[in-house]
Amino acid sequence: MISFGETFQVLSKFEASNLFCTNAKLGLHTDLPYFAYSPNIQLLHCIKQASNGGENQFCDGYKVAEDIRHIDPEVFRILTTIPVDFREWGTDYKEYHYKHRSPIIQLLPNGRFKAISYNDQVRAPYIQIPVQDVYKVYRAIKIFNTELYKHENKIEIKMVEGDIVSFANQRVLHGRSSFTVTETNERHLECAYIDWDEACSRMRVIREKMLNQKPL
Structure with missing residues (x-):
């Protein structure tokens, strides 16, 4: 991504312009919802793990959305x-200021799920909706957030050095617990994004070579 480079480092640092560069807890979220086009696949490579804290958390956003569809159709x-x-906005790989608006749950014309856009860490301090809708929108966001953290919807793992986790960014929300940084111990993850187009292309090439097929 042009915002951070081909890969980017998640390291806590002073005067960080982004919350992920601190040792604070990160709530469950999808990355880059302030882009009109957010990346499909995210990879997290654990280079160094904190001794205290830093567990990764994951949740299937489509499952939560489907639950809400049945539990409360109006909220859905x-x-x-x-x-x-x-x-x-801020300065990291470069100076940037991004803005985008989208529903938290995006649907395809046939009603199937297209993407989840949810990140409280970068939700704007304003909301462009009629005044009479404010309460019900914030109530819906609260219900969605509560469903994410239900025990049956969330998994938690602590990566060790060398682990790589890959997941669908537009579907799977991820977060982390807070962690402790000392002079001799820090947490270091390297991250990258890949589009489904690239992943599917690679799978086709591998399949064609294995089966000795010509591209169709």
């Missing part, structure tokens, strides 16, 4: 039709 309607504002 709000989450799929009313855009929420996301914003990020």
